[in-house]
Amino acid sequence: MGTREKVEAVLTRARRRTAGLTDCLDDSDLVAQHSPLMSPLVWDLAHIGNQEELWLVRDVGGREPVRSDIDELYDAFKHSRRSRPSLPLLNPAEARHYVRAVRDKAWDVLDSSTFRGRPLEEHGFAFGMIAQHEQQHAETMLATHQLRSGAPVLTAEPAPRVGVPVTEKEIIIPAGTFTMGASDDPWALDNERPAHSVYVPSFEIDAVPVTNGRYLEFMDDGGYCRPELWSERGWAHRCEAALEAPQFWESDGRGAWWRRVFGVPEPLHPQEPVVHVCFFEAEAFARWDGKRLPTEAEWEKAARWDPTTGRSRRFPWGDSDPDDSSANLGQRFLGPAVVGAYPSGASPLGVHQLVGDVWEWTSSPFEPYPGFTAFPYREYSEVFYGGDYRVLRGGSFGTDPVACRGTFRNWDHPIRRQIFSGFRCARDISGDER
Template identity: 60%
Template sequence: MKEQIAAQLLAVRDRSLSYTDADDHLLVRQHSPLMSPLVWDLAHVGNYEELWVLREVGGITPLRPEIDDIYDAFKTPRRDRPSLPMLGPAEARKYIEGVRGRVLDVLDKVDFDDPNPLKSGGFVFGLVIQHEHQHDETMLATLQLSREPGLVSDGDLPAGRPVAGEVFVPGGPFTMGTDVNPWAYDNERPAHTVDVAAFWIDRVPVSNGDYLAFVEDGGYRDPRWWHPEGFRLGLQAPLFWTRDDGGSWWRTRFGRAELIPPNEPVQHVSWYEADAYARWAGKRLPTEAEWEKACAWDPAAGHARRYPWGEEPPAPGLTNLGHRAARPAPVGAYPAGASAYGVEQMIGDVWEWTSSTFQPYPGFRAFPYREYSEVFFGPDYRVLRGGSWAADPAAVRATFRNWDYPQRRQIFAGFRCARDASPGEAR
């Protein structure tokens, strides 16, 4: 297990360094007030490792205590971070390298059978690995906002296939959340029973072509479909979409303009846009519980799966994760990754908005710190599920919960729709 953790630490650091292999002026610039400068993210992941692995578990004297406030995500909002005395790119790389060497020393000595919950099962290492992968996805969002070409690698994906329609999910109880995944976050715990009424859910995420029909039908101009706060934003199309004089729609993807591919899942849409589309289509967004049941519950076995397809780790034939390409795969590309109910592409490609606000599960206990989940609970945030193409397999599972403000569009988010079953269908 220690060898596997060491390999994951190496892999995530290689990823972080690849996203910051750019000219210094691009790393220190703020490309959007929604995001930190890339060099802040780079040093932050090292400071986080120092705090949790070196100080909390290793008992090591702080290396750079004077920078703790600079890299505390709760001390300074993102929009204000350029004014901080951040480490420069070269100094940040040197700092995180020094931290990482000591982290590997702690890994070599730690006892995973220790009752300390940070040590047990290697939790603290899962914490920092997932945290860095999440910041790597944030870096990709920043690079997309920079509109600078040539900074992000692309790749090949499987072809899609014609697939449409809905999947019926019978009503009844299922187990939501987890008690058994050693690296699960506090907001995924504890496992608990939820009784969900019968519903229908889209087999695949809403595609660009589907969404374009809403745009062309004047959906953005019709307040009937919109939450009032969303309509007041005055949006006209998904972020990074533009229409040329000939009526063709284009998107800017990592600094390059390209015609919008109709068969990819739509991304860079806010919760308000997803909710408006669903209303226009005569449907709604799924609740978080509906989403997890459709994704993870195996009715024949009577238990939840770790992934839609089962316990097998994510692989290229099952899902689009880990930045195999810098875009979602076409709809219908992963039939082998379907859930027990036959719902496809629930893990990878795009984060999926749900109708639910971010709330604690019954019996929730904050661990290892309140600021990971507890301070965000309430009506201000909407839950996203499933992970995007930019998320790493180490940080994605059927129980994983993401959340953001409903107006956010820079994240790699899309959605699928659901609807209630009729009384006759529910029987």
């Protein structure tokens, strides 16, 4: 597939998903704020169009603005999510008209693009950036749907409930240097760059993400009542927020747990990866299990390093893009698949489901790589470095393949759990285990 065809495909797929997440709701649901953590969905819709206008229509295309008067309204850094409902936003009909008008101009820009010239235009980077931006907002909108009350509006096939047995519980990753990050991937974002060598001591990492069944064992062993398992800050948050279980879990009072999934209560499946846990919960579980969370470098080495060739792959299974057999991505389902459901997506050393299903918390703060350069604007990554964030890796069932690869970095505050977040554990290994 050539660059033009690829761009057309990813932009079309992103817009189809955006429409699916907004057309299913009436206007009152679109303008409502379903959580102070999230924007009204109508804001996300017009913001998607505004970013496309700024970068594709005006910058790359040099075209006349569609609506320059609304730039400030949809600048994410000028208005907090909590404050956005009070802004004079476009109404749903106006927002839909706006994004259609912008897309029509973007198609004209694509038709005339040579994908050469400035770094922003080389290999269609700006188009890839906008497709990733829209899909990232689509995942955010999906999280808003999970927070929304009212009758269910989303439908999908159930995720796979049967997987191959994964006999190894932990996988040894040998000590050594590997290439972390990306320099050659034309659509990699600035925080993934540049590629650089990192030495990682030997360690063990869980072969699969932590499951609901394992997490229930932690809960049954008093995990939420034992301060020694939590960091000082984590315990303070657990008490202040009255955490007793992952978000959206509900007990029937007789020992059985259910999970609310986009408005539908479902029995908890013990072999699905646990989802909607914050960093502090993941950290406490790891300490209870005699382990720790992996560092970002450990996670990426487990996901990308090929011991046979010594090189880093784009994905655990190789360099080819994800397909339906390798990972649970793209909102094909409305939840994680059971562990072992994607054996063809395992890494060369046998680590499963590193991509898709749930974002995985790491212990690493969000910091720049050596030689980082902000591109094409500081507000994508640079302004977040050094803040109160932890890195998440791997993507979730709600992440589109265009916004997911072995080098992709996500980050969020350690208290956040409305995101589709889970984790797996790691541990140091002694000399006689190597």
